Amino acid sequence: AQSVAQPEDQVNVAEGNPLTVKCTYSVSGNPYLFWYVQYPNRGLQFLLKYITGDNLVKGSYGFEAEFNKSQTSFHLKKPSALVSDSALYFCAVRDMGGSGDKLIFGTGTRLQVFP
Amino acid sequence: DGGITQSPKYLFRKEGQNVTLSCEQNLNHDAMYWYRQDPGQGLRLIYYSQIVNDFQKGDIAEGYSVSREKKESFPLTVTSAQKNPTAFYLCASSPGTVSQYFGPGTRLTVL
Numbered sequence: 317a318q319s320v321a322q323p324e325d326q327v328n329v330a331e332g333n334p335l336t337v338k339c340t341y342s343v344s345g346n347p348y349l350f351w352y353v354q355y356p357n358r359g360l361q362f363l364l365k366y367i368t369g370d371n372l373v374k375g376s377y378g379f380e381a382e383f384n385k386s387q388t389s390f391h392l393k394k395p396s397a398l399v400s401d402s403a404l405y406f407c408a409v410r411d412m413g414g415s416g417d418k419l420i421f422g423t424g425t426r427l428q429v430f431p
Numbered sequence: 432d433g434g435i436t437q438s439p440k441y442l443f444r445k446e447g448q449n450v451t452l453s454c455e456q457n458l459n460h461d462a463m464y465w466y467r468q469d470p471g472q473g474l475r476l477i478y479y480s481q482i483v484n485d486f487q488k489g490d491i492a493e494g495y496s497v498s499r500e501k502k503e504s505f506p507l508t509v510t511s512a513q514k515n516p517t518a519f520y521l522c523a524s525s526p527g528t529v530s531q532y533f534g535p536g537t538r539l540t541v542l
Contacts, residue, residue: 325471348529359435359521359533360474367529406473410529416479416487418464419531423473 318343318411320390322422329397330430337392337425339407348410349390350419351381353403360406366390377401397429434458435534437522442539444509444516452507452537454522460532462525463505467491467518468536474521480505509539517541 319342329335341347348367352360364375371383381392392405407422435456444450454463462481466474476489480499494513499505505524509516519538523531 350530352533357519357536357538359437359535360523360531362530362532365530416481417462417525417527417529418476418479418489419529421466421474423471 317413318347318409318420320349320407320409320420320422322405322407322425324425325423326426326428328428328430331399332396335394335397335401335427335429337405337407337427339390339392339422341388341390341407341409343409347390349381349383350408350410351375351379351390351392352406352408352421353377354406354424355403363392363405397427399429399431402427402429435522435524435532437520437534437537439537440535442537444539444541446541447511449508449510450539452509452520452522452539454505454507454534456503456505456524456532456534458524458526458532459502460524460526461502462527463499464523464525464531465489465495465497465505465507466521466523468521469518477507477520 321340350365351363354360366373366383374380408419411420438453464479465477478497480486496508521536522534525531
């Protein structure tokens, strides 16, 4: 079965510093990987996805993610954090098993950026 | 959140009552999904539908029911059989290109 893990419940970073939110995956076959962000009491917003091609994927709001096949990781990064980046971040993987095409989400990582 | 609406934003239910959460999309997407979100547990899939008049159970379907009579609508009913329904419910749709687009959510509280 496909799965993703987000090992950190919370990440704290000072504004202006680089940030990393970690995600590792377990899949059979080639992975389709995603990052979403959720602000309080809102739905999820799509940030970026990896399907194939370059290992460094650029997304919305200055975020990027690096696909690393040998380490089965897909960490989310940003060179310079903003206070407004504070939110809940979810990693997800595509699952085409069973009777449909769906996403499997990690448990989420809360990012807190301090001024 | 654009293109997907969920109503109501807040919903209160007495124990033993069934309630229906609305999800409508005007994006012409074939696939629609319902998730439940609890603190520290991420998103768990309740039901999903790849096409009109067809739907499949997700990981936590017990105590829930859905219908997909129209492409743009995928209502979720939380029945009295769901013993712990207090949660944030998210609806999503997908054009079949894997990415999902989410609605703003409904927060259900059992009184």
